[in-house]
Amino acid sequence: MRIIGRLSYDFVDKMGGAMRISIALAVISIASLLYHQGPNWGVEFTGGTEIHIKLAKSLEGEVLKSALAENGFPSESVQRFGLPGDNEHLIQFAPELATFDQISDFQKKLEELFATSENFEGASIQRIDYIGPRVGKELITKALLSILIACVGILAYLVVRFEFGFAVGAVIALIHDTLITVGAISLADKEFTLAIVAALLTVIGYSVNDTIVIFDRIRENMGNFPEKGFRELINDGISQTLSRTLLTAITVFIVLLPLFFLGGSVIHDFAFTLMVGVVIGTYSSIFVASAFVVYWRKRKEAG
Amino acid sequence: MKGVSRLWITVIALFSFLCVILLTPTFMGDKLPSWWGKVFSSKGISLGLDLEGGIFLLLGVETEEGVEQEMLIVEEALVSKFREGRILVKNSSVSDGTLTIGLFPGADMDKALEIARDEFEEVADIGSDGFLVRLSIKSSYVDELEQNSIERVRHIIENRVKDFGLVEPSIQKSGDDRILVQVPGASKKDRQRIVNLIKKTAVLEFKIVRAVGATRENLIAAAEAGTEKQVTEKGLAIHEGDTGNENEKFFLTERLASVTGEYISDARITFDNYGNPAVGFTFRGEGASKFGKLTESNIGERLAIVLDGVIKSAPTIQDKITYQGTITGTFTTEEAKDLALILRSGSLPVPVRVEQERTVGPSLGQDSIEKGRFSMIVGGILVLVFMVFFYRLQGVVANAALVLNILFIMGFLSAFGVTLTLPGIAGLVLTLGMAVDGNIIIFERIKEELVAGKTAVHSIETGYARSVWTILDANVTTLLTALILFWLGTGPVKGFAATLSIGIVSTVFSNLIVARVFTNMLYRDKKLTEVSI
Numbered sequence: 022m023r024i025i026g027r028l029s030y031d032f033v034d035k036m037g038g039a040m041r042i043s044i045a046l047a048v049i050s051i052a053s054l055l056y057h058q059g060p061n062w063g064v065e066f067t068g069g070t071e072i073h074i075k076l077a078k079s080l081e082g083e084v085l086k087s088a089l090a091e092n093g094f095p096s097e098s099v100q101r102f103g104l105p106g107d108n109e110h111l112i113q114f115a116p117e118l119a120t121f122d123q124i125s126d127f128q129k130k131l132e133e134l135f136a137t138s139e140n141f142e143g144a145s146i147q148r149i150d151y152i153g154p155r156v157g158k159e160l161i162t163k164a165l166l167s168i169l170i171a172c173v174g175i176l177a178y179l180v181v182r183f184e185f186g187f188a189v190g191a192v193i194a195l196i197h198d199t200l201i202t203v204g205a206i207s208l209a210d211k212e213f214t215l216a217i218v219a220a221l222l223t224v225i226g227y228s229v230n231d232t233i234v235i236f237d238r239i240r241e242n243m244g245n246f247p248e249k250g251f252r253e254l255i256n257d258g259i260s261q262t263l264s265r266t267l268l269t270a271i272t273v274f275i276v277l278l279p280l281f282f283l284g285g286s287v288i289h290d291f292a293f294t295l296m297v298g299v300v301i302g303t304y305s306s307i308f309v310a311s312a313f314v315v316y317w318r319k320r321k322e323a324g
Numbered sequence: 325m326k327g328v329s330r331l332w333i334t335v336i337a338l339f340s341f342l343c344v345i346l347l348t349p350t351f352m353g354d355k356l357p358s359w360w361g362k363v364f365s366s367k368g369i370s371l372g373l374d375l376e377g378g379i380f381l382l383l384g385v386e387t388e389e390g391v392e393q394e395m396l397i398v399e400e401a402l403v404s405k406f407r408e409g410r411i412l413v414k415n416s417s418v419s420d421g422t423l424t425i426g427l428f429p430g431a432d433m434d435k436a437l438e439i440a441r442d443e444f445e446e447v448a449d450i451g452s453d454g455f456l457v458r459l460s461i462k463s464s465y466v467d468e469l470e471q472n473s474i475e476r477v478r479h480i481i482e483n484r485v486k487d488f489g490l491v492e493p494s495i496q497k498s499g500d501d502r503i504l505v506q507v508p509g510a511s512k513k514d515r516q517r518i519v520n521l522i523k524k525t526a527v528l529e530f531k532i533v534r535a536v537g538a539t540r541e542n543l544i545a546a547a548e549a550g551t552e553k554q555v556t557e558k559g560l561a562i563h564e565g566d567t568g569n570e571n572e573k574f575f576l577t578e579r580l581a582s583v584t585g586e587y588i589s590d591a592r593i594t595f596d597n598y599g600n601p602a603v604g605f606t607f608r609g610e611g612a613s614k615f616g617k618l619t620e621s622n623i624g625e626r627l628a629i630v631l632d633g634v635i636k637s638a639p640t641i642q643d644k645i646t647y648q649g650t651i652t653g654t655f656t657t658e659e660a661k662d663l664a665l666i667l668r669s670g671s672l673p674v675p676v677r678v679e680q681e682r683t684v685g686p687s688l689g690q691d692s693i694e695k696g697r698f699s700m701i702v703g704g705i706l707v708l709v710f711m712v713f714f715y716r717l718q719g720v721v722a723n724a725a726l727v728l729n730i731l732f733i734m735g736f737l738s739a740f741g742v743t744l745t746l747p748g749i750a751g752l753v754l755t756l757g758m759a760v761d762g763n764i765i766i767f768e769r770i771k772e773e774l775v776a777g778k779t780a781v782h783s784i785e786t787g788y789a790r791s792v793w794t795i796l797d798a799n800v801t802t803l804l805t806a807l808i809l810f811w812l813g814t815g816p817v818k819g820f821a822a823t824l825s826i827g828i829v830s831t832v833f834s835n836l837i838v839a840r841v842f843t844n845m846l847y848r849d850k851k852l853t854e855v856s857i
């Protein structure tokens with residue numbers, strides 16, 4: 022069975038339009054990040070205390086926040102976690118409010134509140150996270166540094182295995198994917214936790230993998246059909262691998278769907294990130310990565 | 325069609341067998357027969373605290389404090405050496421790893437430097453400036469001191485947590501100056517006790533009481549000093565009291581203790597004459613003789629038992645005591661038990677601070693595991709169905725290779741002792757995605773060749789051959805990334821990288837070898853005219 026038969030489609034022709042879409046998505050992402058004043062950093066990065074609670078009934082974040090404040094627990098933010106039906110929330114407290122030694126006390130008071138207040142009937146503390154200020158800063162720098170060095174490593178390997186233009190194209194695509202995925206997380210107002218960092222790394226891995234398969238085919242065609250024009254070679258490469266590109270994306274998506282809907286609150290946001298990443302990654306390996314290669318070739322040929 | 329390589333079939337069979345054995349403990353759990361542990365490892369894949377629930381503590385070790393302490397020891401030793409050598413010492417001070425000793429004008433500078441070099445040349449750079457002798461501690465020695473104190477702290481904390489009696493706590497060094505304590509399955513109730521156990525420095529000292537008072541001022545006066553600093557200069561110290569007696573808020577004792585808790589060989593909970601919980605301890609060797617001397621020469625005086633600078637009790641010495649003693653005070657049974665445990669494990673050479681803590685309740689852990697497992701099984705089945713639907717018989721081949729791939733990955737995770745965390749699962753999802761991708765790349769290629777009118781045999785040969793480099797390129801890049809992340813990353817990033825690295829190696833093997841061998845086996849004896857794909 023084939024989903025896509027022989028196909029000759031002028032992908033290169035559509036790359037200009039795709040670029041506009043990409044730029045629009047990137048602008049939306051950046052705008053959302055600016056509007057939300059950067060990613061909604063999880064407590065792992067900011068330092069402070071985060072409490073994950075599960076309520077017995079649905080309660081608006083704002084109601085929860087003011088109920089907590091009334092009882093002497095002014096929170097930095099209250100966020101829904103998992104699917105709406107889970108009634109789970111992440112509550113962040115500023116570092117000054119709960120130093121490590123105060124947390125036990127804090128926990129006790131909160132449990133008392135749960136036992137007495139009507140709004141919190143049946144609520145329970147699922148998880149408590151305390152992060153000292155030093156660790157937070159280190160985590161951010163280390164996570165960013167490792168992603169950066171990984172990108173350089175990918176670039177170096179691709180320069181050796183392919184040509185310079187291909188390597189840069191792949192890296193542009195992965196930056197494109199990461200930016201837009203982060204934008205989507207920001208738009209959905211989800212917390213940027215370490216699990217999300219892991220998901221982003223997965224997106225990067227997927228994006229590069231996806232791009233390389235197409236590049237590989239283009240390179241093979243370059244060797245087999247030296248008489249063909251570069252534009253044609255790229256169109257052929259993308260067309261010939263298109264069914265694989267789509268099938269793989271569909272398969273991975275099929276794995277992610279149950280994780281998203283059935284995986285429980287902890288896995289939910291993580292699966293969300295991956296789903297966005299797979300869609301963007303597939304799109305970018307078809308339209309974005311090769312676009313740079315075309316541009317680079319043109320400049321090279323122009324001298 | 326090429327013959328089926330016996331070598332590869334053997335390798336695959338051996339790997340499968342090995343992984344089944346490695347994974348049996350993970351799936352059998354408690355139902356494992358008792359002889360298993362004697363023959364094979366009975367340790368399965370462990371789940372991270374984010375999945376299983378428990379307490380995670382990242383401790384910062386204040387190593388600077390250890391260096392500071394070392395410099396104070398050097399100061400004391402050197403000043404007394406100078407005095408022995410009749411060199412007139414005016415004053416001395418320690419700051420930022422530098423010891424400065426001021427000598428009176430006319431003191432024998434050359435002799436002073438000679439003594440200093442004799443004693444401390446190896447650990448410090450020694451110089452002079454007018455009548456000042458300066459010792460700057462060498463950075464190599466600082467490193468040594470720091471490593472040493474971290475290792476000791478780790479060891480002591482390990483003893484304390486293990487003694488507490490929870491299942492499989494893990495205590496590891498993390499980064500340069502941190503210690504990671506993970507206690508799976510610990511409840512919120514255990515949390516406070518565990519934290520106390522870990523954080524307590526537990527320096528136990530025995531000092532003779534000089535005076536008792538209700539305020540600090542009383543004692544400063546009793547020491548015939550004007551300020552607390554002058555008290556210290558007189559070789560005395562004021563300690564807070566926690567003896568339960570209102571009139572004994574503060575105690576005056578000598579500054580340095582002649583006997584400390586480092587000589588304790590055993591400690592346990594006992595009860596005092598009134599039935600209140602107390603901690604009994606036993607001294608060993610040198611400690612016993614020192615303690616004997618101290619008590620013998622101070623009969624009728626009060627002996628202060630000082631824990632982390634606070635006096636817990638101050639009984640009057642009735643007779644010479646050598647081996648045994650009791651710390652009474654205002655303890656609950658739980659506190660006495662924990663204190664005994666801490667004393668057994670020894671005191672921390674330097675303080676620790678909690679830098680990060682995560683307590684995951686067992687219900688969340690349970691929920692994550694159950695839902696996570698269920699959703700992954702559903703996802704897995706969907707993929708298997710999808711592959712058969714799309715690729716028919718070749719889909720079955722791919723599925724068989726995929727199942728073996730999962731078996732290998734899990735087996736190796738278990739063999740390398742990797743803890744499976746949420747980011748680890750992310751790595752697995754990516755790996756399996758790439759594994760399926762590998763098969764799709766090959767199959768699409770075979771289809772292309774078939775469409776181009778090649779024979780079945782030729783199409784399969786070419787399909788595999790042409791896909792090798794594509795699959796290798798894609799996987800090597802990802803492996804490269806994974807290794808960089810493993811090398812640089814900490815915590816979750818490292819967990820992700822570990823599962824991903826193992827996964828990729830296994831995936832390439834399953835794509836290029838296992839699936840190939842299966843395909844060959846399938847078409848071994850037939851004259852192949854058609855491929856079911």
